[in-house]
Amino acid sequence: MLIIHHWDTDGIVSAVLAIKALNLEDFINITPPIGEFRFDNRIWKEIEKAEKIYVLDLNLPQEVENIEKETIFIDHHIQKRIKNPYVKQINPVLDGRDFPSASFVVSEYFSLWNYLSALGAVGDIGERAFSIKKVLELLNEKDISKEEALKLVQLIDSNYIVMERESVEKSVNVILELEPKELLEYEKWNKNVEMINNAIEDAISNIKVKDNIAFIEFESKFNIISKVARKVVWEMSYDGAIVVNKNFNGKGQIYFRISSNLVDKIKMNEIINTLKSKGFNAGGKKDVLGCICDKKEIDEVLNVIKKYKC
Known part of the structure; x- marks a missing residue:
């Protein structure tokens, strides 16, 4: 099995x-x-x-x-x-x-x-x-x-x-x-958490906000992008978060999460399908989108997101 x-x-x-x-x-x-x-x-x-x-x-x-x-x-x-x-x-x-x-x-x-x-x-x-x-x-x-x-x-x-x-x-x-x-x-997992929390705080220190949607860019080898977005939307109460890891082990990583306030306004499925139609490795559900791409393609992915966000 x-x-x-x-x-x-x-x-x-x-x-x-x-x-x-x-x-x-x-x-x-x-x-x-x-x-x-x-x-x-x-x-x-x-x-x-x-x-x-x-x-x-x-x-x-x-x-x-x-x-x-x-x-x-x-x-x-x-x-x-x-x-x-x-x-x-x-x-x-x-x-x-x-x-x-x-x-x-x-x-x-x-x-x-x-x-x-x-x-x-x-x-x-x-x-x-x-x-x-x-x-x-x-x-x-x-x-x-x-x-x-x-x-x-x-x-x-x-x-x-x-x-x-x-x-x-x-x-x-x-x-x-x-x-x-x-x-x-469990000791190993607790040690991991300590390292991760430090990396998340460093990422959030670079926050920019427009229309109550946070935009965060950082570089990290850790896969903290979804955690950063969740913290910003769920704990800091922003309507949405567009988070970009500009150098995720040599790749670009983009994550878009929205609160329940925007689920009916932003059609996440349409954004995901548009990215897929352009050949991007993207997935998600009604309140979240994740995409990994070449670093040089980050701006193209962000332009698709911003088009639908607006």
């Missing part, structure tokens, strides 16, 4: 939920290159060897269309219907339903709900997840406070933010083996 999952908390806990639901002992879990929405050679080699494949929390229908083995594709991002007959696509968005996380879709599909289902939601929508009754119920079952849930997400996410793909993949087994209170004290 091969499980291909996103590198963030939602993707990781979705993988753990699937493993638990299927009672798997023999499995391989793998994530794409961090920050890149594609399957690399390493993934395709594992696909060749696999008997059955699960793709979780990865908005990569273009890659899934090319898999010629039994595949279960579970996601909650905006995407088209898969035409590949080998693929069973589980995505409530296709039926007009909105789920806070892939973990919720996985839990519904397998009828398995626990604190990990809630963590995925907290990972994807932050403190807004606590307004969901189911999230609070699941956290309370494990005696996990809101503060502890946020800390667990921060710790799990730290693996991808410091760009350690192997650590992301290993985190699935760590979560399978340890209880939540043990995860909170």
